[in-house]
Amino acid sequence: MIKSLTRSLAQFSPAFGDVSHLKHYRQAYKHKNLADRAYLNRIGCLISIIIVTLGIPLDYVVYPEKFVHFAFLRIAEVAFLMAMYAITTLPRVRPYLFLVTAAFTSSVILTVVIIIYQTDGATSTYYAGINLVLLGIGFMLGLTFKEALFYTFLTLASYWAVSAASGIPEGAWRIVINNSYFIFLTGVVANIAAYFSERERFYTFCQEQEIQRKNQELEEMDRLKSEFLANVSHELRTPLTVIVGPAKHLLDTESERLSEQARVVIERIVRNGARLIKLVNDVLEVMSFESGRKQPKFSPLAFDQIVRSTASQLSALFSDANGKSLKVTVSNDVVPVLGSEMQLERVCFNLIQNAFKFSPAKEGEVSVSLMKDDDHAVLTVADNGIGIDPKDHDVIFERYRQADGSQTRRYHGTGIGLALVKEIVSSHGGNIFVQSKLEAGATFTVSLPLCHQDIPAPSVIEDDRSDLLRSAEVDYLNCFKKEVQGSQNNKPLCLVVDDEPDMAAYIRTVLSSDFQVQIACDAFEGQKLFDQLKPSCVISDQMLPGMSGTEFVTWCRRHPHGQTVPIVMLTAKNGPSTKQAAADAGADAFLIKPFDAVELRQSLHYLVRSTTRALSDRPTLVIVEDERDIAAVLMDLLQSSYDIEWVSEGGSAVDVIRKLQPTAILLDHMLPDKDGIDILKELKASKDLRSIPVILLTANTKGNVREQALKLGVDDFLSKPFSGPELTTRLFNLIQRTRLERMLEAKNNDLERAVSDLKASEAQLIHSERWRTLNHFAGGLIHEIGNPLNYALSAARVAASHSSDTVRSEALADATEGLQRIQLMISELRDFLAPTSAHELELKPTPLSKVIQRAAKLNADRLSGVAFSTQGVEVNVLVSESALMHVLGNLIDNALEALLESSAENPRIEIVGKLREKDQHLILSISDNGPGVPSHLGSQVFEPFIHSNKSSGLGLGLSICKTLVEKMGGLIVLEPSQLGATFKLTLPLAQQVLPSSPRGNRDRGSLK
Incomplete structure (x- = not known):
């Protein structure tokens, strides 16, 4: 039950849930718990002493006759508890604290039991003291659940024992039950409290251990990080010196002999190498403070000389060309301070640099002042730049923090400069604070205690930085000036x-x-x-x-x-x-x-x-990059092959791209106002811009940047630093791929239009063919009906006008023949338009030879000159006699038409029957030696309105034959032949067992 309760309570505290994963802390907890138990035992002893002592006046009021006896008893108990308190303070007793707890708890229970025994026994009001003992056991002593359970039963058993020993008065058993009930409930509460209290203490201990372990890991990682940064920074100094030093020397000595392009490239190397040296120097200074490395020895210095020297070195930055001015006000008196010249120079460098960077490009003003104020030197550096939000005043002095640390910040930096200034000032016993608000400039004030020692004569300063590294920092600041002035060479x-x-x-x-x-x-x-x-x-x-x-x-x-x-x-x-x-x-x-x-x-x-x-037919390239030097490198690499438009901030990038519709885009990730991911979102969301290929060019190595860009549909990535050949190759391949995709899309569009036109032409052709067929059908119908109709009308006129009965009889016979011919054509047309249903054909055993004879008799007049033969037809087939005779009559008539059309020598018609015993069917072949059926018609001869020869019939005969044969459960096909035509009919034999209803077309599959 307890476990079930703890599981339900786990939602309120993890201590009440599953803590099995923390079992490795059990042993350490036991040692820690001994110290806690000792402390809690002392608290329990003190509280018990107070409660027992306060019972003395209660005895005087309730049982005055036993006051003296109870007083001695209570004093003895207090003395024992004080002894237990003293024992608990001994460290060597801690392993045996459970015995101390048992001793002083049992003594309190015994004292209460004695008082109960000597008063009213089972009905004594002092039984409430037992409840107090149980509450102390549950809430004060830090006992385990098992210990609390033991003391609960001990207390309840003591009450029952004293009640039995003192005797239960008549009728008092209800009071005993009542007291026992409340003692039991108090014990339940005490045990639950002890159980949860122990779990909470254990979980709290585990959490403290986890926090300590993580803190140790973080401290170790921080130490390793600091060592790594310090080592890397030291290692960077050597190659940077080798890069920047010769480049500066080349500019100083060979500038006039260098080409303009070479000079620009070398200036760029010096400027950015100096920028990197500045960063390395700042990192080394921060690491020296962070690692607790011994600070340089402080000595008396003239702070006014340091401020003048620093301002003088930086004065070249401020000129009419960039619209910025520097005003320096330094006290004429010596301003002595105790400190490190190198570090105080860095304070001045960083503060003036900060003011220069954030002052406006036009009409920028930076003022530097130094004066004495009582016992302090006060340095003030003010500008009229963008200002700092008051909520960020504390942030800017924290390491690696900036007022604007977003990816869209307009001003670059590492967040080290002002933090380093604060640490240097603090190490010199001074203070720094800022006064500023947005768009109202910023004023930094440094206060350092004055020194009253004599300042030694100027000497060579021992410094671990070479003149190159000192001048490099000035060169770094000059890069801002370069950016403002720019280059005139490539401008239109x-x-x-x-x-x-x-x-x-x-x-x-x-x-x-x-x-x-x-x-x-x-x-x-x-x-x-x-x-x-x-x-x-x-x-x-x-x-x-x-x-x-x-x-x-x-x-x-x-x-x-x-x-x-x-x-x-x-x-x-x-x-x-x-x-x-x-x-x-x-x-x-x-x-x-x-x-x-x-x-x-x-x-x-x-x-x-x-x-x-x-x-220009050259592709257009938009470069969105806020770093002027990187943009210049990109343009140098690509300007020979592309028309380039450079955008230096993210806010206007999409508008420029929309206006230019470039061939490709090189997009930086971290940009002022709007970062590359946001720009990419806008590009891919625009129907007009989404097809322009984009290469994301960034120094950000976070995996989520690539994931975000890929989800948005970026075409390629390049990481800074990049390789020139790799960039040009990737860009060329990307543009070629995009062109091919667009060409393919155009081809697909052309094909879709062609298919659409073809479908329209096909529909028009089908429509024209339908009209042609209808015209042909109408012409044939008129011809086929007109001839016998004219013949019948002429015969009728002869019969009506002639007086000879013989002539009239012959004329009437001729008229009847013509009308019968018309009736036959109408019957064929009716059978085609509304063919007879399968259930209307009466299938019965029919002699095949008899049907063939009747069909031949219909064409007897035209068979006179044709060799007509039959073979294997003496069988009975299960057909409709009239339908089969119509089919055979049509096939013989078609054969005769073909023979007459071709004027074939020795014309013949053969009808041959062959049994197919496996399924009780007959294969009946009707062949002629006429011209045959054209190969292009094939199976189309069974389609309506298809003519296999030059006859002027309706073209419905074979179509009707096919329908009738299939409704009799048979199959008709045209067999390919080199000479003449052969039609094969598959007919069921009369011996075949018929199903309850004709199967129609479904039987065709079994006749193959």
């Missing part, structure tokens, strides 16, 4: 023709980030520059000295280079006639002054791209 050239110098200069500023701009002050200079430079696009004012803008545009369009060059008319003269004149001259766009800079750039970009794509 834009010719601006405007006679207002300030306006032309403003247009240059607007376009300088994307175009090389050449300015002409009038149309004549514009013509000269246009002829010399052959620009990629032109912006022209309308009102120019010597020549209007429309005349200049007209001249450009007549120039060999100017027929496809995009031209934008940018003028303050806004009127319908001016717009129309610009359009007539050949301007591609018309913009009004004052103009919107964004609109001008977008219009120019769109016109240049459209023109480039129109003139």
Whole structure:
């Protein structure tokens, strides 16, 4: 019952469920439980002492005559309990705690029993003390279920014993039963409490052990991780030094002799190598703090000199070219602090770098100040950038955390810089805090205690970093400057023709980030520059000295280079006639002054791209990559084979792709505003874009990224770092595959259209054939009925007009013959349209020879010149005599028609019967030596309206014959022959046992 109860209670606590998987903790739990039992025993002794002592005034009130006796008894019990308490504190007694528990618990029970015995015995009110003992056993002593059960029975047995010893007064047995009942219930509650309490203690102990074990594993893993990162970072320094050092030296000494492309590549190597060195240095610093490595020896330093030196090294970043400025305010007094110059320099580097990176590209301001405030040096670094949400103020100082750590973050970083600053400042006994809110800049304040020791004279600083590593960090920061300034070499050239110098200069500023701009002050200079430079696009004012803008545009369009060059008319003269004149001259766009800079750039970009794509048969490639250097590497690899459009952030990628409809897409995974997976979702959900092949290019190695992309339908993957040949090969193969798939799809569409057209033609042909057949049938019917009808009418007229009875009799006979011929044709037509049902044919034994003779007699006049013979026909067949005679008559008539048509020599017709004993059937062959049936007809001769010769009949005879034979349970076929035609009939013999009803067509299968 207890186990069933625990299973149902497992939903409330795992301690009450199955804990068999934790049995390996039992031994450790026993040792731990001894310490807990010792503590709980002491608590039990103390509570028992209090309860026993508080019983003394109760004895005085309830039993004053026995007060003294009970007082001595209680004092003795208290003394014994105090001795038990003292014994419980001894560590060597712990293995025997169950004896101590038994001793002090039994002493309390004995004390209660003695008092009960000396008062009212079984009816004494002190039996409630027994209930208190049971409650203590269940809830305070930490006993096992078995121990609690033992003490419960001991207590109940003690009450029964004292009741029996003191004697039960007459009529008091009900009280004994009542007391025993409540003692028993209290024991049940105590035992349940002990059972669940023990399971809870055991489960809690196991959980604590599991937590300790996992903590140890995590600590070990963290230690190994730290060692690994530190070792890898140290190992990276050597190859990075070998890469960055020679590259910097090459730039410094051979820059003038390097080609422009080579210089750009080497600058890219230095910049990104410096970026990696910066990361390695930060990681090493963090690992030094994390591993608890001995910190460098602190010495008195002039903090003001460190701040000035750092700001001076970074001052080259701030210039008019990138629109950012640096303001440094340092106290003229020496600011002495106790610390490490290397670490304090890093604090300054990281804070100024952070401010530079997050300040706006235009009108960015970074201010650095250092001053004394009482006993502290206060360093403040402020910017006017994007700011930090107040809820993230604590996050940014945690290791590996960033305010925006998403895959769509706009600013790159590892989350080490500010965490390292905080740890360095804390190790110097200082504090750092930030004041900021979104879109309101950020101010970082560092407070360090001043040092009152003398500052030694400047000396060579012992540092484990070389000058290369120091300068590399500055180079890394300079990469932001490089990104802002960009390169002018690969930009398209834009010719601006405007006679207002300030306006032309403003247009240059607007376009300088994307175009090389050449300015002409009038149309004549514009013509000269246009002829010399052959620009990629032109912006022209309308009102120019010597020549209007429309005349200049007209001249450009007549120039060999100017027929496809995009031209934008940018003028303050806004009127319908001016717009129309610009359009007539050949301007591609018309913009009004004052103009919107964004609109001008977008219009120019769109016109240049459209023109480039129109003139080029090369495939178009869109690269969505936020890392400028990686995008540059990709463009260097692919620009010889593709027209490339670079998109640096995810938010506008889909719009650009929709506008360009590129041949393929190289898509990075981690992008600002929107990551690659979200972009891929939009592409594959769009009907117009889903067929464009996409290669996901990412440094993210998580398996779920590949799984997500595959589910969405990505075409290929490439991991950073990538191989140039692998990239170009994969891209080429992917584009070729896509082209082949599209060609195959086009071919399939053409085939589907051809099949559809063929079906329509077939339907039309069938319809035409039906009309042709119907016309042929109608013509044949008219011919077949017209001839005998005319013959009958002529004979009737002769009979009506002639007086001779003989002539009249002959004429009437002729008329009758003609009408009978018409009746026969109508009968055939009726049999075809509504053939006689199987149950209407009366099948009976019929002599075959007799039917053949009657059928031959019908054609006796035409058989006179034909050799007609029969063989093996002296048998009885189970048929309808009239139906069989109709069939044989038709077959003989067809044979005669064929013989007469061919004028065959020695014409003959043979009818031969052959028994098939295995199934009691007769094979009857009707052959002739006529021209036979054309091979292309084959089995079609049994179809309606099919003529096997040039006769003008209805073409229904053989079809009706087939129907009649099958309804008699037989089969008719045309046997292939080199000469003449042979029809074979399979007929049932009269000896065959007939079923209760004719089987019709179902019997045909057995006649093969």
